Amino acid sequence: MSPKPLTFPAAGPVSGARPGRPRLVKLLASRRRKQALMGALFPVIVAAGWVFPLAGFFIPLCMVLGLGLAAFRGRTWCDWLCPRGSFEDAWLARLSRQTRIPEFFRRAPLRLAVLAFLMAMLTWQLLKRWPDPYAIGAFFVLLLTVTTGVAVVLGMIYQQRAWCYLCPIGTLAHWLGKNRRPLTLAAERCTACQLCTRGCPMQLQPAVLKAAPRMPHGGDCLKCGLCVAACPRQALDFAEAA
Numbered sequence: 001m002s003p004k005p006l007t008f009p010a011a012g013p014v015s016g017a018r019p020g021r022p023r024l025v026k027l028l029a030s031r032r033r034k035q036a037l038m039g040a041l042f043p044v045i046v047a048a049g050w051v052f053p054l055a056g057f058f059i060p061l062c063m064v065l066g067l068g069l070a071a072f073r074g075r076t077w078c079d080w081l082c083p084r085g086s087f088e089d090a091w092l093a094r095l096s097r098q099t100r101i102p103e104f105f106r107r108a109p110l111r112l113a114v115l116a117f118l119m120a121m122l123t124w125q126l127l128k129r130w131p132d133p134y135a136i137g138a139f140f141v142l143l144l145t146v147t148t149g150v151a152v153v154l155g156m157i158y159q160q161r162a163w164c165y166l167c168p169i170g171t172l173a174h175w176l177g178k179n180r181r182p183l184t185l186a187a188e189r190c191t192a193c194q195l196c197t198r199g200c201p202m203q204l205q206p207a208v209l210k211a212a213p214r215m216p217h218g219g220d221c222l223k224c225g226l227c228v229a230a231c232p233r234q235a236l237d238f239a240e241a242a
């Protein structure tokens, strides 16, 4: 089932737009195009890796860029800069059952176990293949292919971004950038309509900020801004400070 595209409601009777919102709504207009492009590139990158193993070094590059950005902007990388994340939103979503991602996917024990397993595997293979760059690149390609296979299965069973809770880069970025650019909600504007919750690619619930100081699993927010743009009351925005 293809997810319903979010529409961005007009501002309505609310006066005084919150500071970051106009710029964000403009940026969102191009988000879908960027994701479609990056998502279409992703299978090409994987296929190229099987022919040219050195292309596998694309993966450590993604790790460095994703984590570097996380230190300042949270999981921004995962939104449309990550080709696999884009592939999930732009293409895999069409095949997804769109059911609830299990809560234990979001919790530390499983995430730590996946991270530890993949890092141990990576270290072992790097030591074994060192210093042959072709053999190392080929392992990165294999890793990318297998984890993408898992991502596709989970995405079809649950929701397209289910893997993003288990991805090692996502898990590390979630801890590293936990307090960066958090969502804020002007409680007096919020009518608890839940429109912000409906289209969140990570199935987060920004509306809980009406009653709570923090959103559960807020470190996994991709900073995509879909919820900010979807709110007809302009109640949501990102705090620029950490």
Ligand code: SF4
Pocket (backbone or CB within 6 Å): 185, 189, 190, 191, 192, 193, 194, 195, 196, 197, 206, 207, 230, 231, 232, 233, 234, 235, 236
């Ligand atoms: S933040 Fe906006 S979209 Fe979300 S529940 Fe409140 S009024 Fe509705």
Ligand code: SF4
Pocket (backbone or CB within 6 Å): 183, 199, 200, 201, 202, 203, 204, 205, 206, 220, 221, 222, 223, 224, 225, 226, 227, 228
């Ligand atoms: S909470 Fe809002 S900004 Fe964060 S991932 Fe969900 S829709 Fe995007």
